[in-house]
Amino acid sequence: MSVWITGGGAAAVALVALIAFVVLVTQPLTAPAPPGAEDAGQQPIDVGIQPKYAPIPELDLQSHPLYTLAPPATSACPKPELKPESSDSWEAFTAEVGPCLDDIWLPLLQQELGLRPPPLDYNVVSQAPPENSTDLDEVLAYYSSEDNSINFVLTNIRRYSARLPQANEPGVWLALFGHEYAHYIQRHTTILDLSAKQEQDATEDKALEFSRRTELQADCLGAASLRALDLYDSEQAQRINTTFNAGGHSTTHGSAANARHWFTTGWNTDELADCNTFAAEAALVS
Numbered sequence: 001m002s003v004w005i006t007g008g009g010a011a012a013v014a015l016v017a018l019i020a021f022v023v024l025v026t027q028p029l030t031a032p033a034p035p036g037a038e039d040a041g042q043q044p045i046d047v048g049i050q051p052k053y054a055p056i057p058e059l060d061l062q063s064h065p066l067y068t069l070a071p072p073a074t075s076a077c078p079k080p081e082l083k084p085e086s087s088d089s090w091e092a093f094t095a096e097v098g099p100c101l102d103d104i105w106l107p108l109l110q111q112e113l114g115l116r117p118p119p120l121d122y123n124v125v126s127q128a129p130p131e132n133s134t135d136l137d138e139v140l141a142y143y144s145s146e147d148n149s150i151n152f153v154l155t156n157i158r159r160y161s162a163r164l165p166q167a168n169e170p171g172v173w174l175a176l177f178g179h180e181y182a183h184y185i186q187r188h189t190t191i192l193d194l195s196a197k198q199e200q201d202a203t204e205d206k207a208l209e210f211s212r213r214t215e216l217q218a219d220c221l222g223a224a225s226l227r228a229l230d231l232y233d234s235e236q237a238q239r240i241n242t243t244f245n246a247g248g249h250s251t252t253h254g255s256a257a258n259a260r261h262w263f264t265t266g267w268n269t270d271e272l273a274d275c276n277t278f279a280a281e282a283a284l285v286s
């Protein structure tokens with residue numbers, strides 16, 4: 001995604017994905033044991049609860065069950081206030097917006113896909129984690145699958161906000177929130193895991209392409225979230241899109257033009273298949 005003044009900013013969110021991917025490699029999603037697994041000598045134990053991850057057969061990035069869903073319905077949420085420079089304000093913002101996004105997405109994921117993702121944690125942090133060589137000064141937020149959290153990087157947000165007066169519009173930060181929340185959806189629908197595996201096995205160029213497909217899908221799903229929050233009309237959404245995706249080209253996140261394209265697609269979607277960036281032509285994920 002690209003709430004970045006410079007192209008380097010877009011690279012920042014790459015960190016998000018990379019963190020997620022690294023963790024996914026070491027902590028693969030648990031899935032119910034396949035039929036016949038009890039032959040290994042362990043009796044299955046009925047603990048009276050549904051598995052956290054329902055079996056979704058033959059998962060594939062291009063024909064994933066997520067794409068069979070309609071976009072989330074609107075949810076009645078008050079327009080949140082945010083002072084981007086204030087840590088306390090971010091705490092209140094996440095406490096207000098997080099449950100709204102849960103209301104929008106979690107019933108849909110449960111009813112249609114049988115998924116019950118664990119609740120997110122939200123943190124306001126001063127710095128992005130240093131595990132990566134990406135330009136850490138540009139990271140505004142990141143999703144960590146290690147602890148299933150969305151983290152807002154206050155130091156960088158303050159700098160970004162001071163440079164860009166339009167960033168005082170909460171919609172810009174809701175777009176950022178929606179993008180990170182989309183990584184949470186991707187993680188628990190296994191899309192992050194599937195994409196990470198593809199990246200592992202690919203050439204460097206192909207790996208970057210999978211990164212861009214993942215990130216641009218987050219832009220698309222994030223815009224669907226913003227639409228469902230029902231706080232802005234289409235004209236306002238396009239202004240948010242222009243501000244949010246004003247960065248330059250990023251090899252990990254795609255061009256600003258493509259980021260705007262996928263935001264617009266997600267805003268207008270009537271089926272999440274529209275957000276299938278993994279089946280999109282190469283020019284739309286460059």
Ligand SMILES: [Zn+2]
Pocket residue numbers: 001013014016017179180183215218
């Ligand atoms: Zn991202």
